[in-house]
Amino acid sequence: xxxxxxxxxxxxxxxxxxxxxxxxxxxxxxxxxxxxxxxxxxxxxxxxxxxxxxxxxxxxxxxxxxxxxxxxxxxxxxxxxxxxxxxxxxxxxxxxxxxxxxxxxxxxxxxxxxxxxxxxxxxxxxxxxxxxxxxxxxxxxxxxxxxxxxxxxxxxxxxxxxxxxxxxxxxxxxxxxxxxxxxxxxxxxxxxxxxxxxxxxxxxxxxxxxxxxxxxxxxxxxxxxxxxxxxxxxxxxxxxxxxxxxxxxxxxxxxxxxxxxxxxxxxxxxxxxxxxxxxxxxxxxxxxxxxxxxxxxxxxxxxxxxxxxxxxxxxxxxxxxxxxxxxxxxxxxxxxxxxxxxxxxxxxxxxxxxxxxxxxxxxxxxxxxxxxxxxxxxxxxxxxxxxxxxxxxxxxxxxxxxxxxxxxxxxxxxxxxxxxxxxxxxxxxxxxxxxxx
Numbered sequence: 001x002x003x004x005x006x007x008x009x010x011x012x013x014x015x016x017x018x019x020x021x022x023x024x025x026x027x028x029x030x031x032x033x034x035x036x037x038x039x040x041x042x043x044x045x046x047x048x049x050x051x052x053x054x055x056x057x058x059x060x061x062x063x064x065x066x067x068x069x070x071x072x073x074x075x076x077x078x079x080x081x082x083x084x085x086x087x088x089x090x091x092x093x094x095x096x097x098x099x100x101x102x103x104x105x106x107x108x109x110x111x112x113x114x115x116x117x118x119x120x121x122x123x124x125x126x127x128x129x130x131x132x133x134x135x136x137x138x139x140x141x142x143x144x145x146x147x148x149x150x151x152x153x154x155x156x157x158x159x160x161x162x163x164x165x166x167x168x169x170x171x172x173x174x175x176x177x178x179x180x181x182x183x184x185x186x187x188x189x190x191x192x193x194x195x196x197x198x199x200x201x202x203x204x205x206x207x208x209x210x211x212x213x214x215x216x217x218x219x220x221x222x223x224x225x226x227x228x229x230x231x232x233x234x235x236x237x238x239x240x241x242x243x244x245x246x247x248x249x250x251x252x253x254x255x256x257x258x259x260x261x262x263x264x265x266x267x268x269x270x271x272x273x274x275x276x277x278x279x280x281x282x283x284x285x286x287x288x289x290x291x292x293x294x295x296x297x298x299x300x301x302x303x304x305x306x307x308x309x310x311x312x313x314x315x316x317x318x319x320x321x322x323x324x325x326x327x328x329x330x331x332x333x334x335x336x337x338x339x340x341x342x343x344x345x346x347x348x349x350x351x352x353x354x355x356x357x358x359x360x361x362x363x364x365x366x367x368x369x370x371x372x373x374x375x376x377x378x379x380x381x382x383x384x385x386x387x388x389x390x391x392x393x394x395x396x397x398x399x400x401x402x403x404x405x406x407x408x409x410x411x412x413x414x415x416x417x418x419x420x421x422x423x424x425x426x427x428x429x430x431x432x433x434x435x436x437x
Contacts, residue, residue, distance in 0.1 A: 001025070001183060004077040006103045008035055008066060010046055010158075010262070011120060011151050012083030017051060018162040020058035022187035027073040028066050039066040047328040047355045050159045074110035079180055081118045081149070082107075082131070086266075093269040094277075095124050104131045108138035116180045118147045122207050122267055124274050128171065128200040145177035148200045150207035155261065156326030163188070168195045171203025208271040212285045215264045217252040219288045222295055225255035225432025235432025236414060255431045257386065257412045258295040260323030260332035265289075296334040299386075299412060300341030306410050306429050307382055312346030315405070317380035319373055320387025320413075321353035321360045328355040330363055334412075335386045339364050352376040354389055377403045388413040397424045 001024045005012040008030035020026040030036050035045055042059070044052045058064035067073055074080050084099035100121055107117060117135065119128055132146040148171030153161045168188070170181045178197060185195060198206070225235040235255045243250025259265070268289050275282040304311050323333035330336070333356075339349050343366065352370040353360065361369070370376035373392060377383050377400050385392055393415050401407045401424060409421065411430045418436040421428035429435065 001078045001180075002076050003027075003184065004029060004073040004080045005083050006070065006074075006080060006107065007083040007085070007099075007121075008032075008039060009083065009085060010048070010155070011153065012081070013039075013044075013046070013055070014048060014051060014153060014158045014162060015081065015083060015120060015151065017054040017058060017064060018159065019184070020064035021054050021163075024063065024184070026058075026064050027077075028064070029068065029070045029073050030066070031068060033068050036066045036068050047326075048158050049156060049326055054159060070106050071110040074107050074115070075112045077115060079116040079118055079184060080107055081120045083120045083151075086121050086123055086270075088266045088269055092273065094273045095122070095266070095270040097123065097127060097130070100127060100131065101134060104134040105138055108135040108142070111135070111139060111142050111144055114143040114145075114176065116145050116147055116177045118149045118181075119204075120149050120151050122150060122211075122263065122270075123148075123204060124208070124270055125201050125204045127204060145172060145174040146200070147172040147174070147177050147181060148203035149181065150203060152207070152210065155329055156324060164191055165193050168193055169198065169203050169206050170195060171198050171200035173199055208267055208274070211263055211267040212271050212282075212288070214252050215259055215268050215292070216284060216288050218254075218256075218259045218264075219291050219295075221253045221255050222258065222431075223291065228432040232434045233432075234434060238432075255414065257299045257334035257338070257431075258292045260296070260334055262329055262331045265292075265332040296337040297341060299334060299338045300345065302412075302429065303338070303342060303347075303382060303384055303410050304345060306408050306427070307406075310345075311342055311381075314347050314381040315379060316342050316347045316349055317370075317376045317383045317404075318349060318351040319353075319376060319383065319385050319392050320356075320389055321351055322356035322387055325387055325389040326355075328359055330356055330359045333387075335360075336363060338384065338386060339367060350376050350380060353387065354391060356387075374399060374403060379403070379405055381406045382408040382410060385409070385411045385413055385415060388415050397421070397426065401426055 003024050003026045005016040005028045008028040016026045016028045082103045084103050086095045089096040128146045128148050150169055168185055221239055228235040239253040242248050243253050268285050272282050272286050321335045350368045350370055352373055357369045408427045414430045422436045
């Protein structure tokens with residue numbers, strides 16, 4: 001099949017590369033000429049494990065190409081995927097659909113023959129109706145269908161998620177569009193990936209509802225962690241026991257500094273606004289958002305408490321800047337709130353992240369970026385683990401102790417054993433676990 005991705009960002013590039021790997025001919029279109037030039041030169045603008053190999057392989061074999069020319073790419077396509085950004089709209093939190101609407105107009109102008117227009121961007125309920133109306137307005141009488149096909153990609157595991165998905169959701173009532181989408185995903189037949197066909201609006205809501213539920217699980221276990229600290233219980237044992245119940249499941253029950261990233265914060269807020277707009281307030285999701293924002297801000301207070309109530313004039317070493325490991329995504333990362341609040345309290349910040357330092361330079365000021373974890377810890381009064389990168393899981397604790405001005409570690413991801421830290425002579429604070437003296 002001939003497929004076109006409108007947008008060569010995270011979703012468009014991962015989806016396009018994987019579909020090309022299935023054997024389809026894929027063209028990724030983007031208005032950013034610098035991005036296209038980089039991709040044509042074999043440079044990947046985002047960090048996603050394994051993506052560089054998939055892109056390079058399919059470029060060399062002629063199945064994946066990049067262009068700024070939308071018209072030719074659309075006119076030759078069996079299906080055109082809209083994969084542009086839908087950021088939170090400033091001022092009200094609704095999803096900004098300006099990029100989606102602009103893409104719909106450009107696609108309309110280039111259509112030739114029956115074409116399936118697939119909305120893969122995360123969009124509010126009713127966006128497919130809006131896209132269809134735009135195309136009909138721009139090109140009356142054109143033969144096309146608009147389909148919803150939300151993505152469920154985890155940053156850091158996107159290739160695996162695309163090729164071995166838990167489910168594929170397709171929203172359409174058009175029999176021809178259903179046949180096209182079945183053909184798009186036919187290579188996944190051997191993986192037995194279930195394709196769930198729904199109406200378009202249901203499909204759009206599934207994406208938001210899924211993200212909101214996962215965000216709720218995170219926020220729930222974080223509040224349980226706070227209770228554990230007050231009653232000397234262990235949140236990791238609580239979460240493990242809960243997760244063994246197959247009605248609950250173990251995923252997203254890891255206590256920490258709160259959720260961030262490109263999806264959960266904006267999608268939960270957009271869902272709340274959708275509920276408000278339709279007279280169906282989503283009180284649980286509203287509370288999840290509020291609790292999460294307060295939690296991220298409160299993480300700095302834990303560092304202050306670990307140093308006796310003041311960080312003025314101290315050096316705080318932060319390991320991990322991205323919102324999760326295996327990505328360079330800094331959007332809504334808890335580390336941003338931690339850094340800002342500690343600086344406001346008078347601390348000097350030194351930081352290290354395996355992939356996030358370059359994007360972080362655009363978002364924070366007066367931060368010293370270190371060469372590695374040990375360089376980051378040298379001379380610091382406290383070491384804060386903010387992201388659970390694998391390279392942080394087996395640090396030389398004796399070396400860290402010798403490098404720190406004070407042997408204090410605040411582990412916001414619970415990657416170490418309190419007993420082991422005590423035995424190494426380190427003062428150790430974690431999330432939702434009893435302090436072992």
